[in-house]
Amino acid sequence: MTNDLLNEAEEFIRSCYKELNKTNQELENRLNQINKQILIYDFYEHTAEELEYGAKVAWRNSNRCIGRLFWEQLNVIDKRNLNSEEEIISALFEHIRYATNNGHIRPTITVFTQKSPNKTVRIWNHQLIRYAGYKTERGVLGDPHSLSFTETCIKLGWEPKFGKFDVLPLVIQINENQPKLVEIPETLLLEVPIRHPHYKWFEDLNLKWYAVPIISDMMLEIGGITYTAAPFNGWYMGTEIGARNLADELRYNMLPQIANLMGLDIKNSISLWKDRAILELNTAVLHSFWTDGVSIVDHHTAAKQFKKFEEKERNSEREVSGDWTWLIPPLAPATTHIFHKSYKNEINKPNYFYQPKPY
Template identity: 55%
Template sequence: MVLSVNRIELFQEAIQFIHSCYDELGISQEEQLMRVKEIEEEIIQTGTYTHTQSELTHGAKMAWRNSNHCIGRLLWETLEVFDERQVTTAKDAFEKLKHHVDYATNDGDIRSTITVFAPRVQDKDPLRIWNHQLVRYAGYEDGATIIGDSASIEMTKLCERLGWRGNKTPFDVLPLVIQEFGKSPRLFELPKSSVKEVPISHPEIKGISELNTKWYAVPIISNMRLDIGGIEYPMAPFNGWYMGTEIGARNLADADRYNLLPSVAKLMGLNTKSNRSLWIDKALVELNIAVLHSYEKEGVTLVDHHTAAKQFKSFEKKERSVGRRVTGNWVWLIPPLSPAATHVYHKRFANDIMTPNFFYQKDPE
């Protein structure tokens, strides 16, 4: 049987992946050729192929290693991979996602984790999750005022259309919205015991704790697809742990998010009427100190941006030592606070996209 164009492209991607993956795992050329032959026969018969457990596991790790946006790739080999491709229902998927949250959180000793569900077949997704992250705060429009996270307004409206009602506080945890193919999306709420949160305080500026601000422990990205050897996994939530600036210089600081800098500046007695006072910079540093202090106080894994940059330098060295090229998106790799104080700022990286990798995908409908 002659392969169609689509099947030829899939087979070519599979060949490239198998050789790269098996070489890294120390598997012989003979075994590689046998596996390639198996895949060819499967693609001829079915139009697709199925990864073995070891292929899925190492492929997911390779995807993290190839993620140009991520500065924390040094520990890519430590990723814990849960294979849940057999799951078919939203209810069972929720149980697996809850397990992911609990396992990854680990009472604050965060573990890098990915849970992989069934692959896309002929443009059909057996399961999809609508959420951007497994834990995320709701956002409500109250006239011209936003309560909570403005980045979550549309997701919050969707949850409300599906029957969910939050308390309209700044930190309501959104439910998970999971959809089986051909069925309406369903709501599932994570138990409070699964969602570890960190109250934000400062070692010296006591008033910061009175702002009653907090953030969740683990960033678990859930709306990207995992691509391994031409096979697309549309539901494969994954996490590392936070770099402090993600929270202190973006989520809590951005004017269109929680916008805490004016409040912090007021507590510090800064002159906010003049940009030349650098009140924004001073408040930004102290807010980031508060985040680092708070996560350490609560025993939750967090890395500061200077340490993260040094770890990335070690990653570069390690990759060069095995003959692999380091790719990266410079705009994403530089930290949003004091970027010029890190080596990353002074380097340039080829933003070539390598696979396996994670990719943005169209939202479910």
């Protein structure tokens, strides 16, 4: 374990200090310092500069993300010094406020203490802001993706509201302590009502979505050190909402209802009713976010941005890794250059990784 950590630490520090244009003397001094820490304590701590670099490069290395052009613009908030659930919750509220920025979304990550034998911090939520899902006699009410977590929150004492778009509470746990549950203040929540530029009946569907997707259940790994609580966000690509969250059969499944209201024949696939309905749903999502001044990107623009990212990486003599099945947008993928390319889906570190659910 010690040798593995030494090797990963050295590989990270050499890469970090090279890209940050540090001197050879600074590099050797830091490596000696880290070696001593690991040999004595079996771990080491990143400097603020190393943490910021590592978090940004983890985004650059994220194979499934089409938005990596902006990796250098990530705002890194260092909260490794916090020790209590109350302090962590306050920091999460601050992350939501700062990242939301009245709709001008700022890419942000808040990093809490590293995992150690004495300390582990976990955020139970998949995303800091997410809608509840309830099993009812008529099927699922709300978001089916949230069924198990919603039941967990109810067992922990949360009072369900049984609405279609109920924002779930935050659940924080330190070590094996009793998890702490808290509602997100409404003043921090920015949600966008979904309406269509031409179909006025769209408003009657009473659809909406939250402004910022803050992933909170993944771990950040930098140079052999693991941060089990490091929520991060960019801004939405429209298809994430319009072609997945609101459209998937296993999510809100809105396509049949929209197609019916459009007067389409949903009994015959040759009518391409799903294609026409999903196009108008995505049109509505983009229109609504733009009208409300909330940052969002369409999939064609995102693909062009990814192409620019590929060019910049090539100029920096770095090969772009990628998971093709995630990089192609779920709407009109063949109209993007990504569809016609292949990528090595190899994992480079630093990076963000899935971890087992704590519940």
